[in-house]
Amino acid sequence: MNFKVIKSNIVFEGKVFSVKVDDIQYNGSGNLATRQVAVHPGGAVVLPLKSNGKIIFVKQFRYPHNEFVVELPAGKLDKGEDPEKCAVRELKEETGYSPEKVVKLGKIYTTPGFCNETLHIYLAENLTEGEHAREEGEEDMELIEMTLQEAEEKIRNGEIVDAKTISGLMMFKLYNQD
The missing domain is CATH 2.20.25 (N-terminal domain of TfIIb)
Structure with missing residues (x-):
């Protein structure tokens, strides 16, 4: 320094x-x-991968942009919370799914010029469907399933603009190449 x-x-x-x-x-x-x-306390992002190869996204209203945004499930860390536990919690809350296997794909600094937020990105596999437990304001959340290739096309055409989602998809793509 x-x-x-x-x-x-x-x-x-x-x-x-x-x-x-x-x-x-x-x-x-x-x-x-x-x-x-x-x-910011940081958060966790989860890429839920179904056995058919489709990824589960949420479409939710984002107040700062006054529009619905397609993104991977994610949420803020509670004080002292392990990021992996947060990822599993947010997946269950937003989608109802619970994973049998969780793999850390990496982390990102969302806006390092003025914010200290770190997002931890996970892959969730071997999913079991269940009931969601959405928070107030998330009632209109919609689940969308698509392949990685379909998601990449939505990035190209401007339908997916969320940075954590684009980062998570890239990390997943690189993970699959190993």
Whole structure:
């Protein structure tokens, strides 16, 4: 690091994220600067693969964009929660499916320029169907099944725009090449 933190303050604490403002000083020049960071607990993303080769997606309304978005099931980590447990929990809550096998595909930093969120991405296989337990606001969630090739076409034509989903699909594709 070429700087030191002079002062750090949480200026906003929300349900999903907080905002931290740091005053920093560069080592070489001594110049001062301010950094604003969205502090997020992280989350887990799960790519549920059915035995027929189809992937289960959810289509849900996303308030910031005021539209429905097709994405892989995902959710925020509870304090101290293991990311794999979060992935399994979110899969069950959003789709009703439970996996027999879970494999970590990797992790991503969603927006490293201003946010510390890390998303852990998992493959879930040998699925058992069950009842979902969606949270308030997720009642209109719809399940969509498609192959990897169909998903890639939806990325090409702009129907899948969610970054964690595109990343998860790429990680899955690379995992399958090994």
